[in-house]
Structure formats: structure tokens, C-alpha cells
Amino acid sequence: MKPALTVFTQLASTALILGLAAPAQADGMLMPHLPRQPIAPIREVPNFAIKHHKVKVTIKDQVAETSVDQVFHNPINRELEGTYLFPVPEGAVMSRFMMDVDGKMTSPELLTAGEARRIYEEIVRRRVDPGLLEYAGQNLYRARVFPIPARGDKAMKLGYEQVIERKDTLHHYRYGLSTEKFSSQPLQNASISITIETRQPLKNIYSPSHEISVHRIDDTHATVSWEASQVKPDQDFDLYWSTSTEAIGATLLSFKDGNDDGYFMLLAAPKVEWPAAQAQSRQMTFVVDTSGSMSGEKIKQAREALAFNLNQLTPRDQFHVLSFSDIVNPFTPGLVQAQGQPLSDALRFARGLEANGGTNINEALLTALKTPAGQGVPMLLFLTDGDPTVGVTDFGEILKNVKAANQRDVRLFVFGVGYDVNIPFLDKLAKENHGTSEFVRPNESIETKVSRLFAQISHPVLTSPKLSWGTSSTRDVLPTQLPDVFKGSQMVVVGRYRSPGSQTVTLSGQVNGKPASYSFPNQSFAAGRTPHSFLPRLWASRRIGQLLDQIRLSGQNKELVEEVIRLSKQYGIITEYTSFLVRDEVDVRARADAAPMMQQAEEQFTRSLSEADKGGSAVSQSQNAANLQKQAAPAPAGGGSYLDAEGQTTQVHQVKYVAQRAFYLKNGLWQDSLPAEKLPQLNVERFSPLYFALAQQPGVKDILALGEQVEFVYSGHLLRIADKGQSQLSPEIKNKLKL
Template sequence: MRLKTIVLAAALAMLGMGQAVLADGMIVPVRPGAPIRGDWSVKYHHVKITVRDQVASVHIDQAFENHGRRDMEVEYLFPIPPGAAIDSMTMLVDGKELPGKMLEAKEARRIYESIVRKKKDPALLEYMGYGLYRTRAFPLQRGRPASVVVTYTTVCRKDYDLVEVFYPLNTEKYSAKKVKDVKVTVDIKAKADITAVYSPTHDLEVKRKDPRRVLVTYHVKDALPDTDFQVYYKAADEKIGATVLSHRPKGKDDGYFLVLVSPNPKLGAAHVASKDLVIVLDHSGSMAQHEKMSQAKEALRQVLGSMGEEDRFNVVPFCDSVDKIFPALVDANKKNIAEAVDVLDRLNPSGGTNISEAIDTAMGLFEEGDRPGYILFLTDGIPTVGERDEAAIIKASKKANVHKVRLFALGVGYDVNVRLVDKLVLANRGASDFVKPKEPLEIKVSNLYNKIKSPVMTDVAVGFGGIRTTMTYPRELPDLFDGDQIIMVGRYAKGGRTKLTVSGRLGGRKQTFGYKSVLVGHSETNRNKFVERLWAVRRIGFLLDEIQLNGKTKEVVDEVVKLSKTYGIMTPYTSFLADETVALHAKAGLRRRGGRAADRLANTVSG
């Protein structure tokens, strides 16, 4: 099917640093009474953003489809935020220029209101106060998708030392169907080393081309995006990069902050701390299924082969009995790794599952010292031998962990005791992941090991000088690894200028880094409002972890429900219901109904 081609080119320069870039374009049917939504959809939406020293060049490629029973006349609307200046804009339809008109905010408001009245659809009310680029009407033929290409240039907003790349995806919510392919690619190149890269809105793939260039990608299929795209980055020649964003709503006592801590990508192997690693491998009888044992062996060969020469390791294979390949931790040299691999190759699945003794044995291998210690725990079952009570196993692991070892676990298959695995990593400051039957085990093991492969700074602590902070999450900060970052949120009572400090062991010695920072006294805009919601997400996560570790109490559940209702966050104790009386795009209505549902559920919870 041939695409009818529409090309729209714009050169834009943002006058105000605090303004968002242009809103995404949309089409509106011309016929009176025809709703904005219903008869058209977006087939695909591809965006390429190139950022060079804070200047962003944006290239948008969309295709619109007509699902009605006949051709329709449409016009293309391009909302323009206050403060944006347009040097030139043209639109081509099948190679011929389609005239358009630039309208100031006052005239644009009249047109927005007119469309709302004619369509009886409030969709455009959110753009009141915006300017508008409006094209002459053109036909959108049934069964013949039309491609729209838009290009523009803008200056990215900078908030102290963080640069924001913003792209509005939320107009896609007007599409009658899910968008088959949505992809946003951001190519960032700066004059200084890029340390922090963070999105509060979307899960991203981040690839570093070199210390001063990163490629960020968001890609989903069959989705209906309704959240604007945001990426923050910091460029500074620092060993450890750190920055803070804050938000203090009017009428609230406390403010909310977000801290990002990242190592400079130039630090390299010279600053990676030598670590101690103990691999705990379940080879009980159930590991014979779906080639789990052979996959685990191959994955662990890769882990052992990628260890640093200054690292130390041991392997604890277990079934109903528990062994250790070496009497103590040994150097990760070729001879010891070859011996460990030989033992792994000769392991066969058999017997039961003695989890408690295996963890206790692994903990006992670590020694007092400055090296960070990690356990990589692989299991596919539930405890069937030795201590079987979950609470007793958790308590014993915490008691044995005298050297503050971090435990990372991979649960394999559907029979694994997920609750026990999660509790073990929560109690021992680690992380967990799970792999389904027949899912490649090597990738999951590799991803988990990469979290702990290259520790740069250990025993990390963050402070704000004399400003008191409360309810910070995570409660205990993880180690900082090469290519990773620490995200910390919390609340503060009094804003002002302060010195953000990050301390820890770097390069074998205790070091502290300081950064000039500001925690706002009150926020003039909602630009950083996401910080407050992110804090609520982390607070709920902490409370749910407490419930999982220590059991349910009415006070804790009540707070989970309250936060869920306030911020619209799904939890096991709340549900959000949409029915035919509330449109899915009507977020306020959904939140009200969600709040009432949460009240009903809360009343069913006892202490």
C-alpha cells in the first residue's frame, strides 16, 4: 500500500529556557459534529532527537490512517507553547505546498474553543494559552495512510546542572487505535563527560558511545502513549557525578528531592574495587528439567571468565547436602577458575534443596576487610531439606551476614519459592530476578552479574549539609557500579542553598565529593512534580517490603491505600476501575473511582 506523503518542516527556536518544546501535531476532522477521536488513528510514530551542547534537532515521522466509511477532510494542528518562536514552517502534500497560518495565543484560543463547541469534545482545552500552526484542510483518504514528517530545532531547558530533553507524546491518546510502533531515539553529545542519564517517565535503553556521547532509546509496539517523554542528563568532568532535583508544592509542609549519583565513564578498571564473590548453585533433582542445569553451568562459566584478576571467589554447590569447591576464597586466576569449571562440569542434578545451610555456608566464607562482598544465588525450588520455615531461614541469613554481604538471587522456573527469594534479597541488601521455563538462563545470569561486576564506589552515603531529610529511599544505599547510577528520593523540611555530599570508598580509600545544590523553598511550576510521585512510589515499595518481611498491619496497609489514592498508584490493596460512564482518557474521573475502590478494599483489611 503506497503512503500518501505529507512533509512538514519547521525551524524553531525556544526563547524561554523554562518552556517545553512544541506539542506533537494532530489531525482534526473538518466536518461539523465529527469527533476529534473515533475515525482516525496513528499507525506509527518515530522520533529522532539529536542533542549537541543543549541544542536539540527533532525529526518526527508519523502516519495517520482513516478508519471511517468514506474519505474525510482534516486539518493538521500544531500547538505551540508560550514563548516559542518559529522562523519558518512549510507543509508538503504529494510534493505540493499546503498553505498554513501562524496564529497567536489569543486567536488560537478562539479556534480551540470553536472546535470544542462544534465537536462537543473537550480534548483541545489543555492547549488553552498555546499558539497554533494550522494548515488548510486536505483529504485523508480511507485505506490510504498519510505520512507526516516534521522537523524543528529547539534549546533544551537546563535546571542548574541537569539538561532536560522533552518530547510530547501525549497527543497520541486521541488515536482511535493503539499505535503499532512507537520509537523515540535521543543522540546526546556534550562538551564534558556525561555522567547521569535518567528518565522519570519511560524505561529506556542507554548505550554509551564514548564518555561524552550516549544513545537513548524508547521503543514499544501496540501502545497508546499518554505521557510526555522526558530525559535528564548531566555533563561534567567529575570522578563521581551527582545532582539533585527538588519539588515543593504550595500548601505542603515538606518538599521532595531526587538525587542521581553516577560514576564518570572514564574511571575505567583502575578505579573498580576488587570484590569477593561466592556463587551458590542449586543442583537438586528438579534442575534436570528444561536443560536448566546445563544452561546454569554455561552461564557460570561466563561469570567466572569475566572476573577481574584481583577478585576472589568460591562456589557452593548444594542439593540436600552442601559443598564448597575451595576451603576458602581464592584468587580469580586461570588455574583456580579452571578447577572450579571442572567441578561444575561434573555436577549432576540430584536430591533435595537445602537452602538455609547453603546460604549460611556462603556467608561464612567472607572475611573482615575493605573488599565488597557479593553472593550470586541460583535456585529453582523450595526448601525441602534442613530448615524449611521461611522466617527462620531469613533470620538465620541476617545473623550469618556479619560482613554486610549483598545477596543477588535468580529464581528459575515456576516452582521456585518467589516469596522466600525476595525476602532473602531484601534482608541482605541485594536484588532478584526470575526466569521462566525454557527461557534462556544465560542472559538472566549475565544481566544479574553485570549489576555487581564492577563496583566503583562502596559504602556510599549522601548528605545535604545542615538540611534535615526524612523518609529517604532506599534506606541503605547500594554500591555504585561502573555504567550504573544510584537513584535516591526523600523529603526535606526546609529548602535553601546547600552542599550535596557523596562519600564512600573509591580507589581503595575513603573519599567525599561536594556539589553546590538548591532544595527549592516552593515550586513556581509543576515541572518537577514527578519527583513527588516518584517518592510516593518508593515509599509504597518500602511499605510493601515491610509487609512481606514482617507481616501485615492495619496501620501500614492504611498508609499504602492513602498514598495509592493520592497519587494514583496501583498496589495489591487498591484497584482502579473504568466503566462505560468514564472515558479512559478522563484521568480525573478514573482517579475518583479508584479512590472509592481503594476505600472499599481498605475496609476489608484487618490488623
């Protein structure tokens, strides 16, 4: 008979007082060891595997209730005991913290940061795993769990309340997902589901750490979700949201380090319940390629996509449909109202489209743009699967003609179908006409992609937007051309600034054809470091995307290439153009303009640009650049990912971004990219007193947590963690390293 479950626990004597505090780190780890034995480096005791991890959070105003379900798996043929560790940042306020292990409730022991540090350091020594150093310096809940059956599972449930961090109208919640990296196997599934209820209307909802799905129920209720499978999360989950009674709410986050120019991000979102009287109508023109190359499945999907989108129009919208091959075939001479007989006739027209003839892109677009103006925001959806073969066929001339004809600032949304379209031409066509471009691979659905975009642009709120930043001396603001604001959307703008201080930011534009302006006073451009340290890397991601677009669409330029390499190297952002940086033989500490670095770069750029016009690689390059430019959150702590020629995601595992610097894995050694050629080198013995003294310095514990082999610049020295080296914290060493 198996022994009954025993949980050894000592109730914390420290009272938890509700109040404003830092966000709580909210996930624990179960460290394995033999029954009644310390956590030791026994070969037969690997880390437990985490099979499932489900988190549900209910946030009402400033109080969050979090419940966690975890299932741990013992991978060996021997009964084990576990020590459950739950790190909590200093100052976090949590109450009603309870654990349910196989139906038995317990209150874990709360240890101070000093006590927790000793436990972490002891585990690091015994298990030869520096990863836990990341959590040193934080308070810690601890409980012992026994038994954990051989090759069996142990289900654990946690529940606690906490007070949400709030600054003015900005709220912040954190869940410490990064401890799941200690799982011996990828998680079968992990999910976070959050329900938010506020008294004031919700505006911006943003995660700098994960790609989230947001469903806005009404102005004061929303749900946020994230889900993944077969993953080992290594980054905490962060969520920000703001409240405002204004029609459009805005929040500015900023970060400045030393004398360097600062970084900022502005989030702006309209209210959900937008009054019907203020809803803007649209002038929708559909231009569909029906040339011979569209025959078969493509023309069938084009018919279905057009019919679906016609049915999504509202009675206040006006529309026009043109099909084209070597000749242009308009449905009507001009715009008609989206209701009654005109709509029924248009649906019959769409279902009767046939594919034959050549491709006269120039004439089709000029005919569409000459349509007499109607009421509402002018938009044009253009779908084609090939290059122009009839009429004007020069790409440059077509671009020039379209730009000259677009006197009404029509938003031109382009869809390229298949691999025979010229990708740079269609990208330029969209960019020069206030629109976007999408590409449909041979194995993808035209209807799905067209319908998804159509849903996003269904309710324009503010058109032709512009931003004024007060006297903050902003620069390198991205995107350079602001997108229209639609109901349910969120504008994300990043940039740099020279002058810190409080400013009034103004967003202006057109609402129903009339000027409108929204002012957001007391927006802080910080004078120093803030919790928003993700901003430099987010800005760098968007800047790299912009530079790659310039190179891809206008040709290779030494200065632009050099800046791409410098930013990619500094921030650990790897693309198909900079993938050479992860090769073992490439010295990432070399200057971006150094001859060996530029030679590698030119070879890689030349190879990529040779495939930038047509085919799968060209589609991926366009999508990669677009993804970087519209990125709302920085790449994960790793080097991120990009699409290969087949559209498959390439994950970059040889790069980590910690402590505001990029580290590259070179021949088993994690090394940062800071210049170190003239610095004295000092070997530090792993797990020695000096090693743990370094771990207590700001940022260093995160660096040491990368692994056993690490090399980094610190206090004017190049430190290398090694089997042998300096071990004692002598006065001379303390002085050298300023410890």
C-alpha cells in the same frame, strides 16, 4: 484524475528569536473534515488513525534538531481534508519549522495563544470532544492539508530546531507525544530516538515520563530510545540530563506545594570512562542448588549460567564455587584468581554439575560466608529452586544464622527458580544482606536472568554509600538502604523535606576499600512549586512499594494498610492489593480509615496475603513491590499496571492522574478523590461560556479534557459537567468560583 495536493498556509509574521526558553511541545494532530467545510461533528468523519510515528532528535550542547515522520490513515470511503494543528507552549523558541507533505515543503501559520484558544474552543464545540482543551493557552501552528484519499494514507514530515531549556547543569527536552491519543486506532508503532552530544561530560540521564533505554557511548556522547507498538500515547515525553566534570555527578530536583513538606529526587551517576587504576575487583562466590528437584532443564540452565558468568570475570577478580544438595561440595577451599588453570578447572566443575539429594540451604550459605576474605567487593550469587529439607529447615533460624555469619558485609544476590521456593524467605534473605532477589518462572530462562544481573554488578565504583543532606530536614528517604554504585548505573533517591534552601549534599562510601567523599554544593530544596510536579507521585509509588513489602514480609498491620490505601487513592496508584478502588460501587472520596473502605481493604489484603508465600501470585507480588520501590519514573498518567498471578501485565484504565489529583471512572463519570461530602454542588453546562471560562483556570483545562462527564472539587464547590446547568458567567458565579 485526483486533484493535486493543495496546502493552504499563511506565513507567520512573528519572528522567532533564539534564546533560553521553555521546552517545546512537538507533536501535531490532523483534524478531519469534508473539503472546504469546517471541522464539524459529522458521523462519517471520525478522527484519522495514526499508523506510524517516528521521531529522531539530535541534541548538541543546547540546540536540538527534531525530525518527525507520521503516517495518517483516512478510515472512511470518502476523500477528506485535514487541518493540521501543532500546539506550542507559550514562550517556546523554535526555528526553521517546515512541513513536507507528499514531497511539498511549506511553512505553517503561527497563531498566538489567544487565536489558538478560539480555534480549540470552536473545534471542541463542533466535534463534541473536550480533549483538545488540554492545549488551550498555547501558541499554535496551523496548516490545511488536501486531499487525503478515501481509505488512503497521508505521510507527513516535520523538522524544526529549538533551544534547549537549561538551569545550571540540568537540561530538559520535551516532545509532545500526548496528541496521539486522538488517533482513532492504536498506533502500529511509535518510537523516539535521541542522540546527545555535550562539551562537558554527561552524568545523569533521566525520563520521568517513559521507560527509556540509555546507551552511554563515552563521557560526552549517549543515545536514548523509547519504542512501543499497538499503543495510544497520552503523555508527553520528557528527558532530563546533567553534565559535570566530577567523577560522580549528582542532580537534585525538588517540588513544594504550599505549607506541605516538599518532595525531592537525587540522581547520581559515575562517569563512563572510569580509570582502570580505580576499578574495584570483586570476590565472587557462586552457590548453586543441585538437589534432586533441579534435575532436567533447570540443572542444564544452571550449568550454562554458571559457565557464562565465570567467563565474564576479569583477571583482577577472585572467585569461589559451591554446589549443594544435602551436602555442600566446594570447588576449592577458598577464593582463587579468575584466570589460567583455576578458571579452566572451575568451568569443568560447572559443566559436571548433577542434580540429586536434598536441600541444605543453611549449611551451604554458612560455608560460603566462612570463606577467608580476599581482595575486592565481596558478593555471593545464590541459586535455589526449593525449601530447605536437610539440616536447619526453619526459615527464621536460617535468616538469623546467615546474618550473624555475614561479618564481611557480603552482598547476597538471590535467585529463586520455579514456584516451589518460599518467596518471603528469599526476599528477606536478600534484603537483610545488602542484596536483591530475582525469581525465575517455569517458562523463563535461568541463564538470561542470572547473566543480566551479573552484567549489572560487573564494575563496582562506590560501595557502602551514604548521603548527607545538609540542614534540609529530610524524612522518608527511599530507598532506606542505598545500593552500591556501579559503572553505567544511576542512583535514584527520593524523599521529603521540611526546610527549603540551598544545601551541600554529600555522597560518601568506599573506593577500593578506602573512604571516598563527593560533595555537590548549591542543591536547591525549593520553597514553592517547580516544573517537577511528578515528584510527589514518584515518592508515593516508592513508599507504597515499601509498605507492601513490610505487610507482605511481616504481616498485616492496620496502620500500614491505611497508609497504603490513602496514598493509592490520593495518587491513583493501583496494585493487586488496592484494585478494589476502581470498582464502581467503591466511594473513592471516603476517608482511608472509614469503615466501608477498611472493610474492602482488609478483604483484598487478606486474599492477596493468602497467596504471598509460594506460586505465581507470590512471585508477582514480590516483583510488583520491587518494581514500585525501584521505580525511577512515576506511573503513567493512568493508574499504572501490575503483574497478575501468571506474570501478565494488568493495565489500569479506570484511573487518570491530572492536575495533581487522581480521577476515577465510576459508571461513566470521571470523579476526583477529594472529600466533597459537605460541599455545595453546581452543575455546569457543557461547552457553555462558564465551561470555557473554567477551562482558562490553571489545571482545570486538563480536568475538563478527561471527557464529557466529569465531577471535581473546585473553589469550595463540587462541580459537575452536565448536559444542563449553569451556563452564564454571571457576577454571582464569578464571585462564588473566584473566576
